[in-house]
Amino acid sequence: MTSLAARLAPESIKKLIPYQSARRIGGAGRLWLNANELEHGIHYATHTEDYNRYPDFLPHDIAVAYQNYCQTNVPAVAVRGADEAIDLLVRTFCKPGADKILISSPTYAMYEFCADAMAVETIDVPLKGKEFQLDVEGIIQNAPQAKIVFLCSPNNPTGNLLSRTDIISVLEGTQHDALVVIDEAYIEFELAETVIDLIATYPNLVVIRTLSKAFGLAAVRCGFILANEDIMEYVLKLIPPYPMPDCSAKIVLDALSAEGIDIALKSTSEVIKIKHTFIEAIKNNQWIEHIYPSSTNFVLIRTNSKAQLFNYLKENGVVTRNQSHEPALNNCVRITIGSPESMMEVAQLINQYSISSL
Numbered sequence: 607m608t609s610l611a612a613r614l615a616p617e618s619i620k621k622l623i624p625y626q627s628a629r630r631i632g633g634a635g636r637l638w639l640n641a642n643e644l645e646h647g648i649h650y651a652t653h654t655e656d657y658n659r660y661p662d663f664l665p666h667d668i669a670v671a672y673q674n675y676c677q678t679n680v681p682a683v684a685v686r687g688a689d690e691a692i693d694l695l696v697r698t699f700c701k702p703g704a705d706k707i708l709i710s711s712p713t714y715a716m717y718e719f720c721a722d723a724m725a726v727e728t729i730d731v732p733l734k735g736k737e738f739q740l741d742v743e744g745i746i747q748n749a750p751q752a753k754i755v756f757l758c759s760p761n762n763p764t765g766n767l768l769s770r771t772d773i774i775s776v777l778e779g780t781q782h783d784a785l786v787v788i789d790e791a792y793i794e795f796e797l798a799e800t801v802i803d804l805i806a807t808y809p810n811l812v813v814i815r816t817l818s819k820a821f822g823l824a825a826v827r828c829g830f831i832l833a834n835e836d837i838m839e840y841v842l843k844l845i846p847p848y849p850m851p852d853c854s855a856k857i858v859l860d861a862l863s864a865e866g867i868d869i870a871l872k873s874t875s876e877v878i879k880i881k882h883t884f885i886e887a888i889k890n891n892q893w894i895e896h897i898y899p900s901s902t903n904f905v906l907i908r909t910n911s912k913a914q915l916f917n918y919l920k921e922n923g924v925v926t927r928n929q930s931h932e933p934a935l936n937n938c939v940r941i942t943i944g945s946p947e948s949m950m951e952v953a954q955l956i957n958q959y960s961i962s963s964l
């Protein structure tokens with residue numbers, strides 16, 4: 607007999623496959639290099655005396671600190687991670703069962719997931735070529751059918767930046783039709799390439815950011831939406847009543863102090879160096895077909911055998927992300943850049959690996 611829950615749940619939720627976050631997939635391992643976190647966190651000592659009170663509605667000091675960090679006057683609002691920003695934007699601007707969003711795959715899966723959850727259709731205009739760049743014409747042609755174009759730069763899982771010229775063409779071509787959301791979760795690894803400055807010229811541009819990556823604060827759950835006042839006015843209608851837990855807010859303020867920013871940017875340069883050393887150490891393996899250029903804290907590797915590298919690393923206690931479910935990323939594994947010791951171990955494992963050993 608059909609359960610009450612099954613009878614009550616809308617079709618869109620019944621069909622929904624839960625988002626496969628690294629934590630939800632779980633597993634066992636020694637080295638966790640599957641969620642693009644900072645392997646060794648920065649320690650923030652903090653306390654709050656006000657656990658009995660609800661936190662601020664929209665912590666103004668955090669918004670100002672983030673604007674200062676970004677050197678912008680564009681309105682900023684803190685939310686519980688960039689994931690909440692994506693969800694909020696879809697719920698604010700898309701009508702369930704009627705509207706569409708546009709993505710360029712392969713990209714971060716949460717855009718489509720949040721749309722599916724709202725019975726909002728996703729149009730995919732795939733990234734082009736080995737460089738995974740935008741199909742600008744295809745996006746502009748399809749954008750009138752979509753309310754939001756979600757683009758990710760640097761892109762997860764491919765690791766590359768999208769061309770600024772292409773982003774500008776998309777903004778020009780869609781300005782009367784759709785919002786263009788640029789997800790800059792990994793921008794600290796190529797900070798000069800931010801498009802926040804374009805918000806002044808293109809009112810349909812929204813930028814989302816996070817402290818989960820370069821700032822090493824994935825557990826704190828803090829992301830940001832940066833957009834013009836008129837977009838913000840609508841987003842703020844739906845924002846949860848208390849979008850930032852007070853204990854998180856205190857840590858975020860420390861992280862966005864001059865000292866906190868300095869620590870995060872130094873740690874980012876360190877990760878970039880470790881990444882280059884790691885790539886040098888593994889690049890001559892005959893079974894590695896391609897290491898994609900990376901503007902992030904992870905590398906995408908195409909091997910010449912499906913899932914073997916992923917399984918081999920897993921058997922050796924190293925948890926990475928298998929990307930083979932994406933047709934364009936067949937045989938690809940994504941590896942987060944961890945500490946020098948971890949990456950040396952992974953490089954040694956990779957160099958010991960031979961296809962015949964499996």
Ligand SMILES: Cc1ncc(COP(=O)(O)O)c(C=O)c1O
Pocket residue numbers: 641642686687688689690714758761762789791792815816817818824828829
């Ligand atoms: C491109 C991209 N956007 C957003 C997120 C989510 O970030 P947050 O931890 O702030 O929710 C991630 C996390 O992996 C990501 O890769």
